[in-house]
Amino acid sequence: xxxxxxxxxxxxxxxxxxxxxxxxxxxxxxxxxxxxxxxxxxxxxxxxxxxxxxxxxxxxxxxxxxxxxxxxxxxxxxxxxxxxxxxxxxxxxxxxxxxxxxxxxxxxxxxxxxxxxxxxxxxxxxxxxxxxxxxxxxxxxxxxxxxxxxxxxxxxxxxxxxxxxxxxxxxxxxxxxxxxxxxxxxxxxxxxxxxxxxxxxxxxxxxxxxxxxxxxxxxxxxxxxxxxxxxxxxxxxxxxxxxxxx
Amino acid sequence: xxxxxxxxxxxxxxxxxxxxxxxxxxxxxxxxxxxxxxxxxxxxxxxxxxxxxxxxxxxxxxxxxxxxxxxxxxxxxxxxxxxxxxxxxxxxxxxxxxxxxxxxxxxxxxxxxxxxxxxxxxxxxxxxxxxxxxxxxxxxxxxxxxxxxxxxxxxxxxxxxxxxxxxxxxxxxxxxxxxxxxxxxxxxxxxxxxxxxxxxxxxxxxxxxxxxxxxxxxxxxxxxxxxxxxxxxxxxxxxxxxxxxxxxxxxxxxxxxxxxxxxxxxxxxxxxxxxxxxxx
Ligand SMILES: Nc1ncnc2c1ncn2[C@@H]1O[C@H](COP(=O)(O)OP(=O)(O)OP(=O)(O)O)[C@@H](O)[C@H]1O
Ligand SMILES: [Mg+2]
Numbered sequence: 001x002x003x004x005x006x007x008x009x010x011x012x013x014x015x016x017x018x019x020x021x022x023x024x025x026x027x028x029x030x031x032x033x034x035x036x037x038x039x040x041x042x043x044x045x046x047x048x049x050x051x052x053x054x055x056x057x058x059x060x061x062x063x064x065x066x067x068x069x070x071x072x073x074x075x076x077x078x079x080x081x082x083x084x085x086x087x088x089x090x091x092x093x094x095x096x097x098x099x100x101x102x103x104x105x106x107x108x109x110x111x112x113x114x115x116x117x118x119x120x121x122x123x124x125x126x127x128x129x130x131x132x133x134x135x136x137x138x139x140x141x142x143x144x145x146x147x148x149x150x151x152x153x154x155x156x157x158x159x160x161x162x163x164x165x166x167x168x169x170x171x172x173x174x175x176x177x178x179x180x181x182x183x184x185x186x187x188x189x190x191x192x193x194x195x196x197x198x199x200x201x202x203x204x205x206x207x208x209x210x211x212x213x214x215x216x217x218x219x220x221x222x223x224x225x226x227x228x229x230x231x232x233x234x235x236x237x238x239x240x241x242x243x244x245x246x
Numbered sequence: 247x248x249x250x251x252x253x254x255x256x257x258x259x260x261x262x263x264x265x266x267x268x269x270x271x272x273x274x275x276x277x278x279x280x281x282x283x284x285x286x287x288x289x290x291x292x293x294x295x296x297x298x299x300x301x302x303x304x305x306x307x308x309x310x311x312x313x314x315x316x317x318x319x320x321x322x323x324x325x326x327x328x329x330x331x332x333x334x335x336x337x338x339x340x341x342x343x344x345x346x347x348x349x350x351x352x353x354x355x356x357x358x359x360x361x362x363x364x365x366x367x368x369x370x371x372x373x374x375x376x377x378x379x380x381x382x383x384x385x386x387x388x389x390x391x392x393x394x395x396x397x398x399x400x401x402x403x404x405x406x407x408x409x410x411x412x413x414x415x416x417x418x419x420x421x422x423x424x425x426x427x428x429x430x431x432x433x434x435x436x437x438x439x440x441x442x443x444x445x446x447x448x449x450x451x452x453x454x455x456x457x458x459x460x461x462x463x464x465x466x467x468x469x470x471x472x473x474x475x476x477x478x479x480x481x482x483x484x485x486x487x488x489x490x491x492x493x494x495x496x497x498x499x500x501x502x503x504x505x506x507x508x509x510x511x512x513x514x515x516x517x518x519x520x521x522x523x524x525x526x
Contacts, residue, residue, distance in 0.1 A: 017526055052526070055367040059521045075275055078369035089360035093289045105281025106368035150364070 005069030007033045007158045007189035008054060013063035015049050023049040024213045026063070031206075033068070033157075036190045038204030040197070042241055046213040047193045048086055051162050054191075055083045067158060079107055082156030086163045086193075088143045090135040096146055097122065097131045100153050107154035114153075121149040124179070144168050148176065158189045165196060177203060201233040209240050216240060278370040282378030289352060290386045297348065297386050302393045305340040309333060309398055312458065324460045324491050333404040334488040335457030335481045338416065341391045342423035342480070345383035346448060349427030350440040353379050357432070362524065372518040376428070380514065383424035391416060404488055411496055412487025415503060419480045422507035423448070428514040432523045451477040461493050476506050 008031035015024045023046045031037045039047050052058040053065055054072055067077035091099060097118055104114030122131050125145040130138060138146065148164060161180070165173045177199065184190050194200050200207060201221045208218040217224060217240055221233050228236040290297045313329030320328040356362035356379075365375055398404055406412055427440070434440050454468075455477030461469050472478045473494075483499035486492040492499060517523055 055363075056525075057363050057366055058526050075369035075371070078367065081367070083363075083367055085360070085363065087360060089363055091285075091361040091364070092355070092359055093292055094285070098288075102281055102285050103364060103368075105284070106278045106365060106370065108275075108277045108369055110277070 005033070005066070007031045007035065007068060008191065009064075009066040009069075010050070010053070011064040011066075013050070013053055013065060014061045015046075015053060015058060016061045022213060024053070027210075027213070027215055029208060029215060029218075031158075031189060031191055034184075034187055034189055036184045036203060036205045037192065038200040038207040039191060039193045039210060040195075040200055040207055040237065041193075041210035045210045047210060048162055049213075050210070051083070051160050051191070051193070054160065055081060079154065080157045082151040082154060082159045084147045084151035084159075084161050084164050086166065088140075088147055090138075090143060090146060090150075092134065092136050095132050095134050096127050096138070099135060099146060100150055103150045103153050109154055117153060117155075121153060125149045141168055141172055145172070152183070156188070158191065159183065160191045162193050163195065164192070165194060165199070173199075197233045197237055207233070209237070211241055275370040275374045278368050279374035279378050282365060282370070282375070283381040286352060286378060286382030287385050290348065290382050290389075297344070298389050298393065301340045301344050301390050302397070305336050305390075305394055306397055308336050309394075309402065312336075313402060324462070324489075324493075326489055326491070327402075329402045330404045330489065331460075331485075332458060333398045333402055334485040335452075335455075337391055337394045337398065337488075338419055338481060338484040339452045339457055339477075340394060341387035341416065342419050343444070343448060343452075344390050345387040345420045345424035346427040346430075346444060347440075348383035348386045349380055349424045350431035350434070350444075351427075352382055353428050353431035354434050354437060354440060357524070366521075366524060373515060376511075376515045376518040380421075380424050380428055380511075383427055384420050387420045387424070388416075406488055407490035408487045408496075411500065412484065415480065415483035415487050415500060418500070418503040418507040419484065422476075422480070422503065422510050425507070425511040425514045429510065429517065432514070432517050448477075451475050452481075454478075456481050456493060476502065479503050 008029065010027060010029040013024055013027045014022075016022050027046075027050065029050070039050065041047055049058065053060050054067065056073055056078060065072035068080055070077040091102070094102060100118035100121055101111075101114045104117060105111070109117065122128055125148065127142065127145060127149070130142060135143065135146065144164070144167065148161070151159060151161070159180075165176060168176065180190060181203070192200070192204060204221065206218065206220055207224060209216050209224070217227065219227065224233065224236045225231070228239045230236040230239060309329070309332065313332045317327055317329035322328065323331040353362070356365070365378075370378075430440050430443050454472065455475050456472060461472045461478070464472065479494070479499040479502040482492040482494055483496060483503055486496045486499065
């Protein structure tokens with residue numbers, strides 16, 4: 001594997017859905033290896049579409065997606081990505097523990113290793129009491145935690161979190177950020193979308209702003225504040241989203 | 247806070263979170279296929295009363311009512327007592343319906359809960375996903391068939407005359423209807439669509455497919471029309487496997503069943519390979 005390859009390289013990505021919606025048009029984006037990267041934009045901007053293109057979940061119309069230098073549809077690329085989707089998508093037939101172990105299995109882990117890792121994740125995400133409970137019986141916050149644990153289960157080098165804190169209480173949010181920060185410090189690349197701009201501002205080293213399927217800016221939070229002349233990222237956001245594309 | 251405590255604990259042990267190179271097997275997707283197959287079998291196992299027991303009980307009722315009780319009043323069919331004659335068709339219909347229902351529901355639920363994304367984003371090849379999602383119906387059908395055979399054997403005295411025909415006949419039939427279930431489950435926009443196909447297509451074809459009678463008993467044009475019914479060939483291939491008798495040539499029966507099973511399976515494969523209907 002190329003040591004120097006960026007975690008994510010998107011070239012001229014276009015996605016037109018079958019109903020004609022043009023969700024992304026000629027989008028280019030590079031996320032360096034080891035970055036904590038934020039992707040911000042209003043509802044319907046194309047964030048989830050971009051993520052789904054990386055995770056083999058949509059049929060891209062045109063363009064190229066490379067994960068650590070490998071085309072996104074290769075097995076090597078697939079294995080290096082962990083995704084926590086915006087909408088909760090758990091297997092209703094499985095318990096919490098099974099959810100993690102089977103996911104590990106799908107991603108190529110051996111049984112013993114997957115079980116040991118699942119036990120760790122269950123501890124870390126405070127799901128011990130529910131380990132043998134089937135997923136439809138979890139509370140919303142527990143489902144969100146399980147979704148994150150599942151994304152991290154196979155130790156991906158690139159973790160994609162699509163609004164991981166939506167509908168999550170304050171305490172859990174703080175815990176999640178502590179956890180995700182630590183993951184990042186250990187070398188994992190993080191791609192995050194969130195509508196909590198203060199969170200993005202404190203966490204992300206770099207931020208891309210996306211609107212109507214186009215990337216309109218990409219910089220550090222500080223760089224964006226200077227460029228748009230705002231005191232906070234929220235100011236920047238309001239200006240960027242209201243302004244015509246430069 | 248438990249989470250923070252456990253974070254500290256992990257820091258003390260080893261870098262538990264960071265990606266560790268070389269702690270996963272070769273990237274060939276075969277492990278993924280094994281786990282997906284296992285998941286599909288676990289799903290059958292977790293609901294085995296509905297998935298296996300219920301169809302076994304209802305088929306046994308058919309065998310008892312149609313065969314054993316009416317059998318005394320119906321003359322022999324094709325040289326066999328009626329209760330023996332109906333068993334092969336009843337067993338194979340229970341099997342293929344279970345294969346269809348199982349696979350239609352597993353992929354439909356995976357799509358509607360969107361859990362299918364966990365598989366679609368996994369390092370597995372499309373053929374592995376297709377095969378994995380088809381395994382449950384095949385295993386479930388074989389479990390039902392085995393139970394029914396064990397029960398019908400002492401009750402009716404039916405035997406297995408041609409195992410070398412029975413095994414491929416059953417396999418092609420189960421693959422045909424299992425893959426059809428997968429295809430319909432992928433196209434279905436509502437759950438009703440899958441039951442519609444089952445009630446409007448599979449069940450009527452089974453009823454006129456010679457499960458309950460030999461088509462030699464039918465007059466024209468029903469006798470000729472039966473030859474356009476794919477279930478007729480499946481039932482006859484399976485009946486030949488059990489009883490050593492058939493309304494048509496065995497090679498033709500097996501050939502037609504295989505000629506339908508293979509393209510249907512490839513149709514499901516096409517959906518996994520292209521992502522059509524599975525991916526937006
Ligand atoms: N399956 C689909 N079929 C048709 N159009 C779609 C589909 N999924 C998304 N879209 C459209 O594509 C555009 C981008 O949607 P996307 O989900 O990528 O936005 P997003 O930036 O993730 O928004 P949010 O912040 O609300 O999650 C929207 O106009 C949306 O309606
Ligand atoms: Mg989204």
